[in-house]
Amino acid sequence: MSDLRSRLPSTKPENAQEFYGRWAALYDVIARRTPGIPALRRRVAAACELERGDTVVEMGCGTGANLPYLSEQVGPEGTVIGIDFTGPVLERAREFTAEYDNVHVVRGDATQPPLADWSDVDALLATFVVGMLEDAPDAVDDWCDLVGPDGTVVLANAARSDEWYAPPVNAVFRAIVVLSTPPTTKLRYENAPHLRLDRKIDAAHRRLRERSRAVADETHVFGVVRLTGGRLE
Template identity: 80%
Template sequence: MTESAQEFYGRWARLYDLIARRTPGIARLRKRAAAACRLEPGDTVVEMGCGTGANLPFLRERVGPEGTVIGIDFTRPVLERARAATAASDNVHVVRGDATQPPVGAPLEGAIPAGGDGIDAVLATFVVGMLEEPTSAVDDWCDLVGPDGTVVLANAARSRAWYAPPVNAVFRAIVVLSTPPTTRLRYENDPHVRLDEKIAAAHARLRERAVAVADETHVFGVVRLTGGRLEY
């Protein structure tokens, strides 16, 4: 993530947190994403790009007090909110790092064990559209969980439903407003088109890598959720 993007998301951390937790239907979606991780009590799950931590309680509910939840994000103001929200849970760790280069084996509290040892699932919600090479990130996450692990992606893209035109008009406005810099009125390439391309590529790569795949759509067909179990 570029420095300008970090500053942008850091500046809007409070509003982002409100949207992440209070948007109608979003809690149900986050609960569904946590369920798709196929977690059991005692498991370890890593969330790439955890933001303000809205998914972390749902993941902790799945792994129980004996499991481990690790959230990774690169933006400090966002992480501060995630840490504050999970301070009461001693098995939830929030680590500053890049989702494309997670702190594997780093000497940090809550750092990910090297070689995928003990990592049962990776979750990434509304993240791959921000990455330059989303398919490479998906490959890395699949390698991280290893055999019989699960990778789950949830991302927003233009709806394909019959009622899509008005929904997509709103979606495009949101994408433009949330793409730094927001002062730009015209883009050489529409950001929502590029976003669609990245998300389609990332979800396709997960389907290629996994032996068992679940595909769902939510929120008027805008949100795609793909969960894939890796081969033994």
């Protein structure tokens, strides 16, 4: 894979790690307890079209909320690898998945994953990750190359809703994006964070559709969460 470090956002990695590390506990509660989210995570895992014995990688696994669902799909003979770059977040993921012998949580960059010890990746999942990357489509290209022919790549990301009831939903979504974008002390931006996020997610999901045969193309949670899955050919 090519070196993608230049595609990360301009925010220094240390600052981003401090930001997400500081909010790890709150993020963990939201990731596991928000109504409808567990069902969404189960659907995301199913979209990977895994079989028992497969190897699946989650880029940006966060506190590990998806990992048990992936473990369930591949069975004890399979392998689940969760990658994230934030220490406090990973510690929670390790604690949460300690009982799963087939789950491995490692620290690393989602755009340059430390996968030398694993080969033959069957599926790759990235949830709420591509919005953090400077060049999301190129990252999707590398993920597609990683799984290769017959592999599956699944993206799930939050963007503005297109449903008829979208205005109030999108107002809440915009506020959440602004509050979750470091530094949170800024109230005004030259380029609105939620619009930048929309563009990145549109581009990433479009690239995946261009590179693969669709196995999932859905929206969830009031139309805010976009789920795209593709099998490489």
